Amino acid sequence: MKLQQLKYAIEIAKCGSINIAAKKLYITQPSLSNAIHDLEKELQITIFERTNRGVSLTVEGAEFLGYARQVMEQTELLEKRYFNAKPSPQNFSVSTQHYAFAVNAFVDLIKTYGLDEYEFNLRETKTYEIIDDVKNLRSEIGILYINDFNEKVLNKLFKENNLKFTELFVADPHVFISKTNPLSDKKVVMLEDLEEYPCLSFEQGEYNSFYFSEEILSTLSHKKSIRVSDRATLFNLLIGLNGYTISTGVISSDLNGTEIIAVPLEVTERIRVGWIAHKDITLSQLAVQYLLSLNEAIQN
Known part of the structure; x- marks a missing residue:
């Protein structure tokens, strides 16, 4: 087993495609495929499942990648200490539902570390893709919510994909509306108050199930x-069409301005927002710092 093979496996997991990884590594696809095949043969495990849509990690592969990442991080520290080698850019990825506080924490992470070089990814994406990203280690952290309606389905997916959900906070549902919306003067909004206004929600693509909706009460x-x-389009429509969306009530004036406000919604539902990570993976320093920044962003 060679360090180069570990590097190759990590890049494939990150890209979700052998072809794309080969281009980024500046080698041919057959050479990369052969290197991974030799590694799997030597270890007597299957690291990646190959499909027409790309590759995904097996359970064994996810465990192996956890160790591989640690080895590569330690190797870089050794090279930097004894060979004065230029460190490679720091890598970190987060996949999240459309939450402003997740973006605020991301900004804080970058400012805190003050890195000269980095390759970070922040994916505001669909619920199923968040789970898939974390399962296949394209992201270390995934941010989403569960509630009484979807928790059985999502917890089943977490268990099947060896993921752990950690709660960040519990929120009472709010509606996000424009401050010029006729409902903006209300202290509490009822469901019947919303009937004549456009309901805005985030589309979930191929996995457009009620259980994967980013908004509660998805069956109404x-x-x-x-x-x-995307979040920018949603906020523009909130203002332009006097629409509304249902969310946590946590909003950032720094990122979203002061045109959008949150008003409590009179329902019995609760929203449990949290993060998921792979059970077999030790979080990187960047991931730990991001979680600290995430908690600070929520408190603010």
Whole structure:
């Protein structure tokens, strides 16, 4: 087993594709495939499952990648200490539902470390893809919510993919609306108050199940409904169409300005926001610092 093979395996997991990883590593796809095949043969495990859509980690592969990442981090420290080698850029990735506090924590992480070189990824994405990213180690941390409605389905997925959910906070549901919305003067909004306003939600693509919705009460029908794919578009529609979306009530004026406000929604549901990570992986220093920044962002 060679350090180069560990590097190759880590890059494939990050890219989710042997072809893309080969281009980033500046080697041919057959050479990369052969290197991983030789590694799997030597270790007598299957690291990656190959499909027409790319590759995904096996349970054994995820455990192996956890050790491989630690070996590569220690190798870099040795090279830096004894060979005066230039350290490679720091890598860190987060996949999250569309939460401003997750972005604030990401900003704080970068400012705290003050790195000269880094390759970070922040993916605001679909619920199923968050789970898939963390399962396949494309992201160390995934941020999403569970509640009474979806927890049985999501917990089953967590267990099947060897992931652990850690709660960050419990929120009472709020509606995000424009400060010019006629409902903005209300101290509490009822569901019937919302009937004439467009309901905005994040589309979930191929896995568009009620259980993967980013918004609670996903089974309710609406006279006016709009699905969007990004947070900026959603906020523009909140303002332009007097729409609303249901979320945690945690909002950032630094990132989103002061045009959007949060008003409590009169329902019995609770939102448990938390993070997921692979059970077999020791979190990197960057991941630990990000979680600290995440808690600070929530408190603020």
